[in-house]
Amino acid sequence: MQRKQSLKPGEKVLFAVFGAFLVLALVGLVVMEVVRAHMSEPMFAARSSFDLGVAGQRGSKLFREAGCTACHRAMRNGTNHGISLDGIGSRRSREWLEDFLKNPEAVYETATVDHGAAPKEAARISALPPATLHDIAVFLSELKAEQGSAMSRVPPKEAANSGFVQGMANFWAPEPWKAGAAERRQKSAHADAAIQQGAQRE
Numbered sequence: 233m234q235r236k237q238s239l240k241p242g243e244k245v246l247f248a249v250f251g252a253f254l255v256l257a258l259v260g261l262v263v264m265e266v267v268r269a270h271m272s273e274p275m276f277a278a279r280s281s282f283d284l285g286v287a288g289q290r291g292s293k294l295f296r297e298a299g300c301t302a303c304h305r306a307m308r309n310g311t312n313h314g315i316s317l318d319g320i321g322s323r324r325s326r327e328w329l330e331d332f333l334k335n336p337e338a339v340y341e342t343a344t345v346d347h348g349a350a351p352k353e354a355a356r357i358s359a360l361p362p363a364t365l366h367d368i369a370v371f372l373s374e375l376k377a378e379q380g381s382a383m384s385r386v387p388p389k390e391a392a393n394s395g396f397v398q399g400m401a402n403f404w405a406p407e408p409w410k411a412g413a414a415e416r417r418q419k420s421a422h423a424d425a426a427i428q429q430g431a432q433r434e
């Protein structure tokens with residue numbers, strides 16, 4: 233009969249450390265879930281939203297049928313492989329989106345990876361019927377982002393009045409950037425307002 237081998241001291245330490253981490257992780261998870269259950273607001277606030285009109289709803293369906301979700305994410309559907317399109321309606325106008333889908337290489341201000349002429353992987357998309365691309369563009373333009381979130385054109389409201397943010401910018405930003413900063417911010421805010429106003433429901 234074989235005798236059971238006892239653990240070596242090093243193994244004991246290793247198991248103890250691993251066990252301690254496991255216990256800590258479990259306790260942490262339980263505490264977080266308990267805290268979350270008692271919070272009045274969500275722990276991770278959603279910073280994008282959508283309110284779809286009739287064409288937008290058609291577009292949402294077409295978006296999935298056209299296989300956009302293989303590379304994109306929108307309204308919690310799809311993958312994280314490519315660019316998330318949640319909130320894109322606060323960054324791009326409906327016209328821009330429609331032009332991009334039809335003519336990606338001409339509209340994009342830099343080289344494209346997947347959208348564009350064959351043999352690029354998403355080449356088939358610009359050949360979809362114009363009405364389909366229109367509805368998809370309407371859908372995307374109705375995916376909105378909160379000001380200051382990653383998809384928004386304008387920084388958070390607080391940033392403009394924050395001494396800390398201004399101080400950091402004054403200290404770190406290169407001179408040429410500072411020169412046009414106020415002007416650029418105003419331009420972004422105008423573009424943002426134009427996109428918000430231009431969003432007519434269809």
Ligand code: HEC
Pocket residue numbers: 295298299300301302303304314315320324329332333343344345346347348353354357368372
């Ligand atoms: C094979 C992967 C792939 C598929 C499929 C795909 N996309 Fe894209 N999409 C990309 C990539 C990559 C980019 C970045 C531009 C580029 O390099 O092509 C992009 C960019 C975009 C942009 C521009 C985002 C921005 O603000 O710059 C939009 C809008 C978009 N896709 C919509 C769609 C829609 C709608 C569909 C379905 C009809 C779709 N995509 C299908 C990979 C894909």
